[in-house]
Amino acid sequence: MLQKSSNIVWHEQSLTKELRRKQNGHNSFVLWFTGLSGSGKSTVANAVAKRLFDEGIKNYVLDGDNVRHGLNKDLGFSEEDRKENIRRIGEVSKLFVDGGQVVLTAFISPFAADRELVRSLLEDDEFVEVYIKCPIEECEKRDPKGLYVKARQGIIRDFTGIDSPYEEPVNPELTIETNAYSIEDSVEKIIEYLKKRNFIS
Template sequence: MNKSTNITWHDASLTKEMRRKQSGHHSFVLWFTGLSGSGKSTVANAVAQELYNNKIKNYVLDGDNIRHGLNKDLGFSDEDRTENIRRIGEVSKLFVDAGQVVLTAFISPFQADRGLVRDLLEDGEFIEVYVKCPVDECEKRDPKGLYEKARKGLIRDFTGIDSPYEEPSNPELVIETNLSSVEGCVEQVIQFLQSRNYI
């Protein structure tokens, strides 16, 4: 529900197509979703580096980083998780409109929320990348010590422990970080983008 009143949409002088032409490439969202510790941020940043090396303008929106600023007022209830993803979806749409590639690394546990972001964008602008990794492997890695805290009851509503993760039903790409190296995962993403003429 929009609480703003007395507002009017103002059309921009530059179109998305003009910005894409200036950038020299298509603009789209690479939406990395998966459990904490699955490797979303690691792979997203490695892909970003590869895109940069190929002169493709891009930016990474990382879950923890966004919660330090834009979404610092949100917790981890189902409602706050939904609002977190809604805001990221709107920001991602702005990046796409600006003619850039945006890579997002968010657990984004609910299919409906990811679907809402997909619906914000035009066909071909949302690429869902499921960073698949068994929860026991994620827990072994536990780079931030979050699973241990969740097991001890120090963190509530932790995805994979006492809050559900809904696997993507039909993602554009699945990368299995327990089976492939970071370099291998990056290669899979780049090959996918090349096969679809995104880059």
């Protein structure tokens, strides 16, 4: 994105990411949950967050709807606004990582290029894409917020999976099929991956 501000200079902080990680006693990274509405992103992300918290790992969940109540309340659901939504979350996620914490993001983030943009903001070992995969038929059955019904009725426009595309991750670090696994099993698979790859001990 074009830098609009002028006459600004980056100010180096006295506390580095490495120092903050050392104090916290764990690495910092992003768990980026992506998938259709109703796939279980927020549910799984919050369950993983609780598990990490119980193990003494400082973390925070950035949820799509919650963020749109504050930071991104000025954005709609056009393609341009969706892209800006994810760009902002990527930058906020990077701040959490620099602060030595684990951040879990639960956003549909339908466009592959936007997810790759976020990945490019971080180091190679700081971004874990978790594809919460669930057939749209199952998501519609769940429809916890009643959004699919409204989208089918034409009340909601540009709804992902109905009249706006969702670009599936081609090579995510993890794919969790929530129509096949329980929440507990999904959490276990993610924790197992993080331990195996030394994201957490």
